[in-house]
Amino acid sequence: MSDYRRxxxxxxxxxxxxxxxxxxxxxxxxxxxxxxxPLLRDGSGILQGVCVKSQVPEQVFEDLKNLTxxxxxxxxxxxxxxxxxxxxxxxxxxxxxxxxxxPEDTPYPITPKDHGxxxxxxxxxxxxxxxxxxxxxxxxxxxxxxxxxxxxSNGFTLVDCPIFTPAACEGTTTLFxxxxxxxxxxxxxxxxxxxxxxxxxxxxxTYCFGPTFRAEKSKTRRHLTEFWMVEPEMAYADLEDVKRxxxxxxxxxxxxxxxxxxxxxxxxxxxxxKLEAIKGPFPRISYDDAVKILQGKGSEIQWGGDFxxxxxxxxSEEFDRPVMxxxxxxxVKAFYFQPDPNRPEVALGVDVIxxxxxxxxIGGGQRIHDYDLLLRRIQEHHLPPEAFNWYLDLRRFGSVPxxxxxxxxxxxxxxxxxxxxxxxxxxxxxxxxxxRP
Ligand code: 4AD
Ligand code: MG
Numbered sequence: 001m002s003d004y005r006r007x008x009x010x011x012x013x014x015x016x017x018x019x020x021x022x023x024x025x026x027x028x029x030x031x032x033x034x035x036x037x038p039l040l041r042d043g044s045g046i047l048q049g050v051c052v053k054s055q056v057p058e059q060v061f062e063d064l065k066n067l068t069x070x071x072x073x074x075x076x077x078x079x080x081x082x083x084x085x086x087x088x089x090x091x092x093x094x095x096x097x098x099x100x101x102x103p104e105d106t107p108y109p110i111t112p113k114d115h116g117x118x119x120x121x122x123x124x125x126x127x128x129x130x131x132x133x134x135x136x137x138x139x140x141x142x143x144x145x146x147x148x149x150x151x152x153s154n155g156f157t158l159v160d161c162p163i164f165t166p167a168a169c170e171g172t173t174t175l176f177x178x179x180x181x182x183x184x185x186x187x188x189x190x191x192x193x194x195x196x197x198x199x200x201x202x203x204x205x206t207y208c209f210g211p212t213f214r215a216e217k218s219k220t221r222r223h224l225t226e227f228w229m230v231e232p233e234m235a236y237a238d239l240e241d242v243k244r245x246x247x248x249x250x251x252x253x254x255x256x257x258x259x260x261x262x263x264x265x266x267x268x269x270x271x272x273x274k275l276e277a278i279k280g281p282f283p284r285i286s287y288d289d290a291v292k293i294l295q296g297k298g299s300e301i302q303w304g305g306d307f308x309x310x311x312x313x314x315x316s317e318e319f320d321r322p323v324m325x326x327x328x329x330x331x332v333k334a335f336y337f338q339p340d341p342n343r344p345e346v347a348l349g350v351d352v353i354x355x356x357x358x359x360x361x362i363g364g365g366q367r368i369h370d371y372d373l374l375l376r377r378i379q380e381h382h383l384p385p386e387a388f389n390w391y392l393d394l395r396r397f398g399s400v401p402x403x404x405x406x407x408x409x410x411x412x413x414x415x416x417x418x419x420x421x422x423x424x425x426x427x428x429x430x431x432x433x434x435x436r437p
Pocket of ligand 1: 169170190191192193214216222223224225227229231232360361362363364365404405406407408409410411
């Protein structure tokens with residue numbers, strides 16, 4: 001039996017002075033004559049060890065000195081406060097047990113030097129161990145937990161939606177087709193929304209939270225082909241209700257990240273003042289106003305056109321917090337949007353454009369609740385009516401005004417973390433030119 005108690009690096013501060021062991025991996029090794037400084041990681045944090053030649057058996061010193069990067073080790077010793085060390089604690093190493101030594105002739109491929117993006121993403125299964133990627137995924141976890149907590153404590157029931165679907169929700173051009181036995185083709189879901197509309201009529205307020213797919217041939221810093229989306233849906237709700245929930249969700253999520261992920265934000269050198277500015281109420285403008293602002297800033301946009309990524313970035317420059325843009329032309333929006341009764345050419349939809357050029361983070365609005373109008377829209381969009389029979393049923397049996405939205409988790413993570421590119425926000429990104437590892 002070892003006298004050393006197994007602890008995590010994150011809890012090292014609570015065990016100062018006690019004999020403890022840390023089971024982890026060698027992150028880096030710095031040597032300076034008769035002292036070596038192994039940097040250890042265990043998934044919970046990074047801890048610097050100190051091993052002085054004169055104070056340990058010779059074998060311990062030699063083992064550690066020759067240890068290779070990312071070898072798995074159990075290190076024993078005592079921790080003490082050290083202001084200059086990462087995490088504020090250091091371990092005086094007494095012994096080392098090597099679990100697996102990475103051989104010299106096949107060294108760990110990711111070294112502290114600079115590697116190109118392609119190389120790092122080819123080695124994504126290892127890349128995830130690095131400090132920066134670790135921080136991003138910790139913040140992702142925080143965001144997902146905040147999203148769930150927000151909905152769970154505001155009367156929403158989680159009802160997840162299928163991934164194999166018979167029809168398009170967000171336009172037929174971005175569907176991934178799947179062979180489904182001898183059946184006709186099915187598609188990977190673009191959004192759980194249509195099913196949410198059914199569950200909202202059963203539960204009042206629901207949300208689904210799962211992977212969604214878009215065969216978008218756009219190679220941008222904002223697009224993945226597989227991304228996670230959280231989608232709330234509410235019965236007896238209008239566009240203003242949708243905006244209120246969207247705003248509350250973003251404010252709540254940002255607060256949680258600021259509160260619980262300071263270390264990770266610091267690792268990413270995130271300017272937290274930008275996140276601190278994300279408070280309600282968010283500015284609310286119409287599509288008409290947004291077009292005028294954009295034209296004033298030199299954009300080519302004309303009334304009737306959809307905003308491109310560059311327009312969204314331009315628009316966000318005007319505000320220090322997210323901006324809500326509503327009433328887009330129905331022409332550029334999906335078939336299910338309720339038209340504005342006072343101006344039928346515009347849709348009761350809203351896009352939330354994140355600050356700092358992170359683009360559209362939320363899209364949603366009020367759905368058509370009238371049977372005849374919905375049927376007409378399905379026909380105008382050349383969607384197969386037989387696949388939408390069940391959806392039309394929702395307008396036959398107790399139809400009510402209702403609405404909801406979708407927030408892309410990866411865009412939220414990129415924004416909170418201040419990342420250049422969305423590929424870092426998910427453990428194994430799927431993009432136009434990447435399906436591996
Ligand atoms: O605006 P979108 O297409 O809306 C819907 O799918 C609705 N059916 C949602 C609803 O009302 N229930 O997508 C919603 C959000 C976007 O604002 C964006 O954050 C994210 O999903 N998104 C993507 N994220 C990463 N990569 C992509 N290719 C994305 N496409 C959309
Ligand atoms: Mg959208």
